[in-house]
Amino acid sequence: MKNLKSGNEILYSGRIYTARDQAHKRLVEAIKSGRRLPINLKGAIIYYCGPTKTPKGRVIGSCGPTTSSRMDEFTPDLLKAGVKAIIGKGRRSKDVAAALKKYKAVYFLAYAGLGALISKHVKSRRPVAYIDLGPEAIYELEVVDLPLIVGVDSKGRSIYGSQ
């Protein structure tokens, strides 16, 4: 992870957790009040994604990334709690870039708006927390060869330049 540079393209296989707006709000509230977290954030990869419902006979529905900047205010707290990588789409704030550098974590871009194509890389899906949030619940996904582009590397360098 440390050797990746912004702009590098990789194929990722392994476990990731979906979490977007409301799940972030809850996770950060839990961290701040010292409550037990529903997932282990140490070394975790977070994917900003709220999939569609799962059609019969499939592992998952359409499942592309959502706009990352909405999660900017929560991201430094999650990185501090041990998150190692984030997957989303679009730009990040300066604070997020600084936090990625500080905690040696990486922000990846997934193909934006290509949820049908991305669903082909998901081999399993398991709901793990905040099920009441529906599409915003946390799911554990097992992905194979998921195409990713390094958006901000662990030195805080962004593919979009400094903004």
Next chain:
Amino acid sequence: MRYVKAGKIKETVARLCLEANFNLRPDVLEALKRAYISEGNRRAKRILKATIDNARIAKKDKLAICQDTGMPVVFVELGQDVHIKSGLLTDAINKGVESGYNKGFLRNSIVADPVLRGKSGYQPAVIHTEIVKGNRIKLTVLPKGFGCENKGRVRMFNPTVGMAKIKEFVLEVVKKAGPDACPPFVVGIGIGGTQDYACLLAKKALLHKLKAKSEKLKTMEQDLLKEINKLNIGPMGLGGKTTALAVNVEKYPTHIAGLPVCVNISCHATRSATTII
């Protein structure tokens, strides 16, 4: 007088929701293919290829083109010689949305309260009804994703500004939308009317066929498209000359004291489906 049953409207809306979410509009797909051919940036070309593949997979497997199946916006052109029987028009549309989204395993993205949020569901839709001549009903479903909807802007200009200021504003909105709103965009622009009406015009402009340009607005639309595509934002904001697929403008008369301009950004998955009952 012609009678149309509310049930017929419900069924039709349900079908349109599925069609719009699974089958990328032919004019949008064509524009993506043209962009793929003319794009010179290698990474941009690769992303455009994946975007075209995505549309093919969605259609073949009946999967949503994008997981953000949008807030359904429904346009109704209701002939004034039609009488709707056995139910309300609004209820029929919302029931149609519920049924279509449910059947298609689409995403329940609508929260009942914008501030308190709460559990999400499929509807209500945003419905725009216009009474027109005749005894038919034209229904259009435009599922609008919020990655791009969040980036729209409206500005009330002084009536003395010229085209240059409007252009500057449009470019500023596109730049701010940048990589976050899933370029290449379809840019809808509404000029005139009142503040609210300019926004409706901008949304309606997204429905124009991307290649069929009205003679009156053609120059303005093509000029803006050229300027936007010089911004080097490109697919996913990673560079290239494909930042927008089209710029569509709708105009309306306005007041001597004002010049409302609204820009509605729509992502590369600009989806809609239309039929006439």
